[in-house]
Each structure stands twice: as structure tokens, then as C-alpha cells.
Amino acid sequence: MNWPAFWLSLQVTAIATIAILIFGLAAALLLTRVRLPGLILIETIILLPLVLPPSVLGYYLLLLLGRGSPLVEWFNVRLLFTVPAAVIAATITGLPLMVQSTRAALSAVDPVLENAARTLGSSEIEILWRITIPLARRGILAGLILGGARALGEFGATLMVTGNIPGRTQTLPVAIYDAVQSQRYADAHLMVLVMTSLAFVGLFWVRRLEPPPQQYRAATTRTEEVYDEATASH
Amino acid sequence: MTKPQLHIDIVKRLGTFSLQIELSVRPEILVLFGPSGSGKTQTLQAIAGLMTPDSGTIALNDTLFFQRRPALPLINVPARKRCIGYVFQQYALFPHLTVLENVAYPMAGQRDAHQRALTLLERIRLPHLAHRMPHQLSGGQQQRVAIARALATNPRVLLFDESFSALDRAIRDQLHADIRTLQAEEQLIVLYVTHNLDDAFAIGHRLAIIRNGHVEQVATLDDVFVHPANRRVLDILGIPNIIHTRVIESSTARLLLDWDGLMLESMPLDCPPGSEVTACIRPEDIRVLYPDRPVSHVVQHNYLDGTIVERRPGRHMHRLRVALSDRHVVEIDHPTRTYTNLPLPPGAAVKLALRKESIIVIPSRHDRQGHTSHQHYDPKPHSNPTYQHVHHEHNAS
Incomplete structure (x- = not known):
């Protein structure tokens, strides 16, 4: 078992998950709340990592972080072959899952409830905080777990931008690849088991969080009691 | 001091549909009656600030909620500052909050919020359900909680948007009686939207007949059948x-x-x-x-x-x-x-x-002329003898 890789993976995933929460929520809010003509383009770009081969993503990240990019030339920020590069790769691959799930949950919140809150004196920020996000919380959390699990499993792009330096930038999925390459199968077995368990627990949670249909609607009536019956008990 | 009044005079275009509403409401229950799609709900939304008209004025007493007129400064008070109670058809209770939390919602941050919410729940005779979730309540109970929640902002104006149309007859009758009592006690200005004539008669003091985005007639319930303004009113009232x-x-x-x-x-x-x-x-x-x-x-x-x-x-x-x-x-x-x-x-x-x-x-000239809503608000009812019958509404109530 490659413990340094394990701990590094946990750290990278933790930071990436926080980034996914912040950027994913912001992006989902932007996509559901703001009406702008070019928004569908932004959405498509955010979702692109779902379908692009990891090597393509890695290539773009090399362009972004490597020599000749504005980041290096103008700001002298050198992230290539460092842990932050792994975080960026993990964030970008996890983000689309978070955005999709959050977006669906936010738009499933009945606008009548938000209107009701408006007439009850709430500002837009307050409505978001007290009504919309609490009602969409299951979808947001499910998206976050999915995104986090995807970040934990990020392999291809990470391999290209971290340089696979054992003990320094080698994450667990890359370490597994390394172990198989050098035929250390016992090592690989254990790490595969750990990865599978983590993914299983994550997905299990997501399944439990997935709301039954109509979860976010304003409460509707199942049975209609007679008015007098209802008051008689009081 | 004159009596409080809500005055609405707005124009809004929605595709091919155009809403052109002029109404003055006293502390009373004014029923907005008309077929579906006639613009009743949009009128309520404009009053509450949930929809912005293209032009016109909305004012409660001397407070302008909305004003967009040539050469006058634009005023558009946001919904949250208008302090108008709105009771929706779908109850619209917050499903993640208990009954008590729902009623206390507008009073968040105030120290006695829960106590006051309980008082409001007692008023609608549901304090025993304070800690239930909305989905555990019947439709009639949910709607009463929604009324209590709307009252928590101490509104001077209460709007009901088909609020009871999904409820059984008996429950509806009881709620109508409750609202009449409430209106009389607090001298509230109440607008009640319905497409059900029985409901209109069960609750209203006056009736505003709305068709195709226009007010066809405003009259007391007694008057509207005796002096229908025109042929369209007859059709809407279903008089054969x-x-x-x-x-x-x-x-x-x-x-x-x-x-x-x-x-x-x-x-x-x-x-x-x-x-x-x-x-x-x-x-x-x-x-x-x-x-x-x-x-x-x-x-x-x-x-x-x-x-x-x-x-x-x-x-x-x-x-x-x-x-x-x-x-x-x-x-x-x-x-x-x-x-x-x-x-x-x-x-x-x-x-x-x-x-x-x-x-x-029926004064037949209304049928041939293009309609202008101002005809029915003419403060000088006898300017044209043909309208004599129609304009009794101004003396009534």
C-alpha cells in the first residue's frame, strides 16, 4: 500500500471538493437564474470534460500551466508538476457532475415558493439562503459527492500535469498504474480495493440522497379532511 | 382623513394579450371575476410586485408602489417592501419548514417571532398543528396556515388568487366566513380572484367583471344582475x-x-x-x-x-x-x-x-363601440341617459 499516494489523494480530493462546491454552485446559479444569450456556450464548456478524453484535458492544462502561458509569463506562477496542478485537474473533471445535479435541483424548486417568500419580505439573497438552497440541498449534496468521487478517481489529466513524482505528486490512481507497470500486483490489489470502497460508499450515498419525484414542489394534499373534523380535535 | 384606498391603473402587454386594468378598492372584499386567462392573476401579481406593468400607477393611499408615466420619475417598489399579503392557489407553504416556522418566516430575527406566530395560529384555530410539516396537513388546513403566514407581515392589503378553488365546498364556505370576519375586524383591503360565481357571491362585497384584460363592470353583487353593463357581462355571468x-x-x-x-x-x-x-x-x-x-x-x-x-x-x-x-x-x-x-x-x-x-x-351602444374601461368609472353617471341604468353601481354600498 502506497500511503503517501493515499494521503495525497485525500488532500487533493478534499481541496478539489471545496472548489467544486464553490464554483459548481455559482455556475449552477448563474445558469438557472440569469438569462443571457451566451449562457448555453458557457454551460457546454463546463460540461465538456464529461466527454473529452483525459489526454485532451491534460493537453489543455499543459498549455494553461506550462511554459508560454500567461500564468507563467506574466504572473510567474509555476504550477506544472506540483500538487496544485493535480487539484486543478481534479476540480475540472468533477465540476460538470456537480453543475448538472445542482442545476436540476435548483430549477426543480417551485417558483411559487420563491414568489411567496418575496411577498413575505425576503430579499433575493435571503430567498436563496432560506428557501431555494435548503429545498435543493439533496441535489446539491448528491452532485458534490459525485463530483468529489470523480475528483478522487482523476487519472489521465493528472498523469500529464503532475509528472508522477512518487511521494510528491503521485496520487492513488496514478500509483496503481505505476504498480501495475512495475508488476507490484499485491500493492495494486490493495489500492484498487481502497479506491473501489471509497467509490462505492460515495455512490451509495448519492443513491440515498436522490429525491423521489416531486420532492421540491410545494406540499400538496393527499387527503382532504372535513374542516370541522380538523378543528374538533382542538 | 379619507378612507384607505388601493388604486390601480396599469397597462401590460403579454404577447398578443393586453392587460388594461383600472380599479379602486376600499376596505372591502372585491372579487375579480372572469373566465380563465382574462388577466385576473396578472392583476394581483402587479399589485404584489411580482410582475412589472409596462406603464401606469399602483398606489396604496398616498404611497406609490409603482409609477411609470411620461415625464414622471419611475417608481417600482420591490415586492418585499410592499407588505401585501398574497395567498396562492397552491398554498405555497415552505415544505422544509414546520407550520410554526412557516408562519414565523416573515418575522425572522424578531425576538417574539415564535410567540406571535403561535398567536396567529390560534387565530386560525390550528395551534395544535404548529409542529407538523405542511405535507401532513389537509388542503384546507394548509391554506389557513398560508393565510396566517400572510398576516404575519401585518398587511393592509390581502390578495387571494383562486386560493380555495381546489378545496371542498364545506371547507370553502368556512374559509369564506373566516375571511369576511377577518376583513371586517382589520378593515383590510381584500382582492379575491375566482372564476366561480358561487364563490364570488359567497365572499364578495363588490364584483369586478374582467374579460380579456379589461374591467367590464364594477358593481355590487345585487346590482350586477339588475344592471349588467353590456352584452359581454351577460355572457360572463352566464345569463341565458x-x-x-x-x-x-x-x-x-x-x-x-x-x-x-x-x-x-x-x-x-x-x-x-x-x-x-x-x-x-x-x-x-x-x-x-x-x-x-x-x-x-x-x-x-x-x-x-x-x-x-x-x-x-x-x-x-x-x-x-x-x-x-x-x-x-x-x-x-x-x-x-x-x-x-x-x-x-x-x-x-x-x-x-x-x-x-x-x-x-342592456345599453346596446356598448356592444358596438370599442371598449374603454373608463366608461364604467365615469364619476358623472348621468352624462349620457342611456347609461342611467348601468351607473347605479356608483351610488351603491
């Missing part, structure tokens, strides 16, 4: 027996109308002989005469002979369709229970009588 007649004689004592050969006598009205007028007869105003009894002096005019074509039983009234001698068919509501039952099988010959007052002449 609309007749087209020609004026034969017009005197201070009576108006004599020729309905395709049948002479009908109605109340005097300033219509020149020879002119064509539209009138209607409410089905419950046509009396079926007992063949063996003397005729009461109030129905000494307008005897008609007819043959029953159809008889449809009803709970309070039988609806009869009777063919008259001029081959027109009229609808008659005949009480289901009378001291002496009259056999009324189809095919039977019957004698009918009509009071002079029951022939309601």
Missing part, C-alpha cells in the same frame, strides 16, 4: 334568455318592446321608438302560472303562452325550456319545492308571466 327587440312605444310609464311579434312591457327607459335594444330575462324571473288561480297584481303584464320542451331537475330549481308562441325558446328556473306541485311534463302547455322589472334592457 338574451332577446333582441324593437322599441314600439316609450313613455314615462313603460317601454313597449316588440320581440318578433310578442309584445313585452318593461320599465320606462329613454329609448326612441323604432330603435333596437337587447335585453335579458333571468330564468328565475319568469313565473309559471297555476292555471286555476288568480294572478297576483305584480305580474299583471307580459302574459305568455308556451309549451314545455325540456325539464332538467336541479337541487333548488328545475330548469325548464319553454317554446313560446313566437317560436323562441326561453329558459325558466322553477322552484323544486312549492306548496302545490305543478306537473310540468315536456309537451305540456303552460302560461307564463313576467314582471316589468325583470326585463333587463
Whole structure:
């Protein structure tokens, strides 16, 4: 078992998950709340990592972080072959899952409830905080777990931008690849088991969080009691 | 100090539909009545600030909520600052909060919020449900909680948007009574949107008939049937027996109308002989005469002979369709229970009588002219004698 890789993976995933929460929520809010003509383009770009081969993503990240990019030339920020590069790769691959799930949950919140809150004196920020996000919380959390699990499993792009330096930038999925390459199968077995368990627990949670249909609607009536019956008990 | 008033005068275009509403509401229950899609809900949304009109004014007393007029500064107070209670059709309780938290929602941050929410729940007789979730309540209970929550902002204006249309008759009646009490106690300005005429009569003081984005008439409940403003109002109210007649004689004592050969006598009205007028007869105003009894002096005019074509039983009234001698068919509501039952099988010959007052002449000029809502708000009701009948609404209530 490659413990340094394990701990590094946990750290990278933790930071990436926080980034996914912040950027994913912001992006989902932007996509559901703001009406702008070019928004569908932004959405498509955010979702692109779902379908692009990891090597393509890695290539773009090399362009972004490597020599000749504005980041290096103008700001002298050198992230290539460092842990932050792994975080960026993990964030970008996890983000689309978070955005999709959050977006669906936010738009499933009945606008009548938000209107009701408006007439009850709430500002837009307050409505978001007290009504919309609490009602969409299951979808947001499910998206976050999915995104986090995807970040934990990020392999291809990470391999290209971290340089696979054992003990320094080698994450667990890359370490597994390394172990198989050098035929250390016992090592690989254990790490595969750990990865599978983590993914299983994550997905299990997501399944439990997935709301039954109509979860976010304003409460509707199942049975209609007679008015007098209802008051008689009081 | 004048009485508080809500004044609305707005225009809003929504695709091909155009909303043009002018209303003044006192502390009363004004029912906005009209078919679906006539602009009733949009009117409420504009008042609450959930929809922004293209132009016009919305004001409560001296406070302008909305103003967009040429050469005047734009004012648009956001919904949260208007302090207007809005009760939605779908109850719109927050499903993640308990009943008590729902009612306390507008008072968040205030120290006695829960205590005051409990007081409001006592007022709607539901304090025992304070810690339930909304989905555990029946529709009627949910709607009462929604009313309590709307009251938590201490509104001067309460809006009901088809709020009870999904509820059973008995529950609706009780809620209507509750709201009437509430309105009287707090002197609230209440607007109540419905497309159900029974509901309108059960709760309202006055009726604003809305069709196609326009106010056709504002009148008290009594007046609207006696003095319908125009043909469209008749259609919306569902009054049958609309007749087209020609004026034969017009005197201070009576108006004599020729309905395709049948002479009908109605109340005097300033219509020149020879002119064509539209009138209607409410089905419950046509009396079926007992063949063996003397005729009461109030129905000494307008005897008609007819043959029953159809008889449809009803709970309070039988609806009869009777063919008259001029081959027109009229609808008659005949009480289901009378001291002496009259056999009324189809095919039977019957004698009918009509009071002079029951022939309601509609000022026909409204039908031909393009409609402008201002006609019905004319503060000088007698500027045109033809409208004399229509404008009684201004003196009423």
C-alpha cells in the first residue's frame, strides 16, 4: 500500500471538493437564474470534460500551466508538476457532475415558493439562503459527492500535469498504474480495493440522497379532511 | 382623513394579450371575476410586485408602489417592501419548514417571532398543528396556515388568487366566513380572484367583471344582475334568455318592446321608438302560472303562452325550456319545492308571466363601440341617459 499516494489523494480530493462546491454552485446559479444569450456556450464548456478524453484535458492544462502561458509569463506562477496542478485537474473533471445535479435541483424548486417568500419580505439573497438552497440541498449534496468521487478517481489529466513524482505528486490512481507497470500486483490489489470502497460508499450515498419525484414542489394534499373534523380535535 | 384606498391603473402587454386594468378598492372584499386567462392573476401579481406593468400607477393611499408615466420619475417598489399579503392557489407553504416556522418566516430575527406566530395560529384555530410539516396537513388546513403566514407581515392589503378553488365546498364556505370576519375586524383591503360565481357571491362585497384584460363592470353583487353593463357581462355571468327587440312605444310609464311579434312591457327607459335594444330575462324571473288561480297584481303584464320542451331537475330549481308562441325558446328556473306541485311534463302547455322589472334592457351602444374601461368609472353617471341604468353601481354600498 502506497500511503503517501493515499494521503495525497485525500488532500487533493478534499481541496478539489471545496472548489467544486464553490464554483459548481455559482455556475449552477448563474445558469438557472440569469438569462443571457451566451449562457448555453458557457454551460457546454463546463460540461465538456464529461466527454473529452483525459489526454485532451491534460493537453489543455499543459498549455494553461506550462511554459508560454500567461500564468507563467506574466504572473510567474509555476504550477506544472506540483500538487496544485493535480487539484486543478481534479476540480475540472468533477465540476460538470456537480453543475448538472445542482442545476436540476435548483430549477426543480417551485417558483411559487420563491414568489411567496418575496411577498413575505425576503430579499433575493435571503430567498436563496432560506428557501431555494435548503429545498435543493439533496441535489446539491448528491452532485458534490459525485463530483468529489470523480475528483478522487482523476487519472489521465493528472498523469500529464503532475509528472508522477512518487511521494510528491503521485496520487492513488496514478500509483496503481505505476504498480501495475512495475508488476507490484499485491500493492495494486490493495489500492484498487481502497479506491473501489471509497467509490462505492460515495455512490451509495448519492443513491440515498436522490429525491423521489416531486420532492421540491410545494406540499400538496393527499387527503382532504372535513374542516370541522380538523378543528374538533382542538 | 379619507378612507384607505388601493388604486390601480396599469397597462401590460403579454404577447398578443393586453392587460388594461383600472380599479379602486376600499376596505372591502372585491372579487375579480372572469373566465380563465382574462388577466385576473396578472392583476394581483402587479399589485404584489411580482410582475412589472409596462406603464401606469399602483398606489396604496398616498404611497406609490409603482409609477411609470411620461415625464414622471419611475417608481417600482420591490415586492418585499410592499407588505401585501398574497395567498396562492397552491398554498405555497415552505415544505422544509414546520407550520410554526412557516408562519414565523416573515418575522425572522424578531425576538417574539415564535410567540406571535403561535398567536396567529390560534387565530386560525390550528395551534395544535404548529409542529407538523405542511405535507401532513389537509388542503384546507394548509391554506389557513398560508393565510396566517400572510398576516404575519401585518398587511393592509390581502390578495387571494383562486386560493380555495381546489378545496371542498364545506371547507370553502368556512374559509369564506373566516375571511369576511377577518376583513371586517382589520378593515383590510381584500382582492379575491375566482372564476366561480358561487364563490364570488359567497365572499364578495363588490364584483369586478374582467374579460380579456379589461374591467367590464364594477358593481355590487345585487346590482350586477339588475344592471349588467353590456352584452359581454351577460355572457360572463352566464345569463341565458338574451332577446333582441324593437322599441314600439316609450313613455314615462313603460317601454313597449316588440320581440318578433310578442309584445313585452318593461320599465320606462329613454329609448326612441323604432330603435333596437337587447335585453335579458333571468330564468328565475319568469313565473309559471297555476292555471286555476288568480294572478297576483305584480305580474299583471307580459302574459305568455308556451309549451314545455325540456325539464332538467336541479337541487333548488328545475330548469325548464319553454317554446313560446313566437317560436323562441326561453329558459325558466322553477322552484323544486312549492306548496302545490305543478306537473310540468315536456309537451305540456303552460302560461307564463313576467314582471316589468325583470326585463333587463342592456345599453346596446356598448356592444358596438370599442371598449374603454373608463366608461364604467365615469364619476358623472348621468352624462349620457342611456347609461342611467348601468351607473347605479356608483351610488351603491
